Amino acid sequence: MSNDIGINSLKSLYFKYKDYLISFGIILVCLVVFLKIIIPQIKQLSDLRKKEEESAQKIKVFNDNLSFLQNISDSELESDLKVVSSALPSEKEFDSVLYAISTAANNATVSIDDFTFQVGKLSTASAEATAVQQQQENPSLKVTLGVKGDINQTKMFITELSKKLPLSETVDIKLDKKSSALSVFFFYKPFSFISYDMAVPLKERSYKDKQLLKEISAWQVPVTDDFPIFTSSPQGSFEESGASTSSGDLQSEASSSSAF
Amino acid sequence: MIDDINLLGSKRKNTFAQNKIAFFLTLSSYILLILVFSFSIALFILNKFSSYEKLEKEKSFVVSELSRYDPKAGKFVFVSSRLLDISNLISRRAYYDKIIELLAKMIPQDVDLESLTISNKSISMSFSSKNLESINSLFDNLVESAQKKVFIKINLSGLSSNESGNYSFSLLLNLE
Numbered sequence: 001m002s003n004d005i006g007i008n009s010l011k012s013l014y015f016k017y018k019d020y021l022i023s024f025g026i027i028l029v030c031l032v033v034f035l036k037i038i039i040p041q042i043k044q045l046s047d048l049r050k051k052e053e054e055s056a057q058k059i060k061v062f063n064d065n066l067s068f069l070q071n072i073s074d075s076e077l078e079s080d081l082k083v084v085s086s087a088l089p090s091e092k093e094f095d096s097v098l099y100a101i102s103t104a105a106n107n108a109t110v111s112i113d114d115f116t117f118q119v120g121k122l123s124t125a126s127a128e129a130t131a132v133q134q135q136q137e138n139p140s141l142k143v144t145l146g147v148k149g150d151i152n153q154t155k156m157f158i159t160e161l162s163k164k165l166p167l168s169e170t171v172d173i174k175l176d177k178k179s180s181a182l183s184v185f186f187f188y189k190p191f192s193f194i195s196y197d198m199a200v201p202l203k204e205r206s207y208k209d210k211q212l213l214k215e216i217s218a219w220q221v222p223v224t225d226d227f228p229i230f231t232s233s234p235q236g237s238f239e240e241s242g243a244s245t246s247s248g249d250l251q252s253e254a255s256s257s258s259a260f
Numbered sequence: 261m262i263d264d265i266n267l268l269g270s271k272r273k274n275t276f277a278q279n280k281i282a283f284f285l286t287l288s289s290y291i292l293l294i295l296v297f298s299f300s301i302a303l304f305i306l307n308k309f310s311s312y313e314k315l316e317k318e319k320s321f322v323v324s325e326l327s328r329y330d331p332k333a334g335k336f337v338f339v340s341s342r343l344l345d346i347s348n349l350i351s352r353r354a355y356y357d358k359i360i361e362l363l364a365k366m367i368p369q370d371v372d373l374e375s376l377t378i379s380n381k382s383i384s385m386s387f388s389s390k391n392l393e394s395i396n397s398l399f400d401n402l403v404e405s406a407q408k409k410v411f412i413k414i415n416l417s418g419l420s421s422n423e424s425g426n427y428s429f430s431l432l433l434n435l436e
Binding site for chain 2: 019020022023024026027030031033034038041042045048051052055056058059062063065066069070072074077078080081084085087088138151152154155156158159162167169170171172173174175176177187189194196198202205208209212213216
């Protein structure tokens with residue numbers, strides 16, 4: 001009985017406010033749909049557009065990089081790699097250093113009295129030291145040289161050595177009338193992790209880099225299997241003879257006297 | 261007729277106001293319905309025709325193509341990195357050969373360079389000569405080069421002469 005009264009009163013209320021209720025209900029539903037579905041969808045769509053733009057940009061860079069890499073000559077790249085590896089080897093290359101010294105000595109017509117390598121410890125403990133040294137910016141192999149020659153010849157030897165690979169820097173010079181003692185750093189740089197980001201556009205080498213490559217490629221010293229020994233002739237010229245050797249024989253403080 | 265006792269008049273006013281509200285509510289609901297419907301259709305179309313998935317597929321394809329060239333890219337990046345190191349090393353190298361050449365040009369013929377030491381941008385030299393004029397000429401040349409900022413400091417020390425009239429002296433030069 002009471003239920004019937006309740007339903008009847010609800011019905012009467014519904015019919016009384018029917019116009020309002022339906023419209024109000026529609027407005028409410030529309031607002032909920034708009035706020036909860038449409039606005040987030042619009043935001044999502046805007047994000048999607050941004051992602052599309054980013055993807056399009058990345059694809060453009062990837063395509064540019066792809067065509068750039070396809071157009072690089074393999075032989076040219078290998079040649080460049082060889083040049084920079086000769087200029088700045090990944091480890092101490094004693095044979096290259098010796099060839100650079102002997103070629104510079106030959107060109108400057110000086111003779112090398114003796115030379116000393118400051119190699120460092122060749123032990124397991126040295127591996128740790130090497131790791132520490134690897135973190136240094138410019139690790140180097142120090143070579144102390146005794147050069148027989150006057151001031152001009154010594155100057156020419158330093159100039160010649162600075163134009164040989166591996167890259168070197170003469171840091172100390174003690175010179176008298178007939179001979180000099182030089183300390184030379186031969187630089188090397190251990191391989192480090194190369195991070196290549198595909199999304200970064202690869203650019204063609206700058207003119208400066210190309211010129212540098214051209215310049216240092218002319219400084220390369222041809223290294224053969226035979227170790228060169230130069231002997232001074234009475235006229236001051238030098239003769240080359242070959243003898244095989246191995247840089248692995250070098251001790252931690254290798255000192256050698258040779259007739260270049 | 262007095263309005264206060266005209267019950268019909270007030271009822272008409274209320275009905276008119278209620279109809280007005282109902283009209284605005286109905287109109288608003290239609291407008292909102294149309295808006296929601298339009299937005300829904302527009303969003304559906306925009307989502308349906310979004311090129312994102314297509315772009316992602318294209319990206320994956322290009323990436324897989326590009327990864328075939330990873331060794332080549334690695335070599336290129338390595339060479340670039342080494343060139344930067346080499347350029348830095350060359351630019352900060354001390355060119356002592358040029359300094360020696362410059363000094364050799366300054367030294368007059370009858371002044372003997374007994375020794376020369378270059379270390380840490382400092383040059384020490386010892387000379388001997390019998391000719392004071394030549395020694396003076398050497399000093400003039402050094403002072404001139406100092407004025408050109410080749411050397412920032414020149415110190416003369418231990419000027420002495422022996423019985424045979426030979427003068428010996430030492431110079432300390434500081435490079436910039």
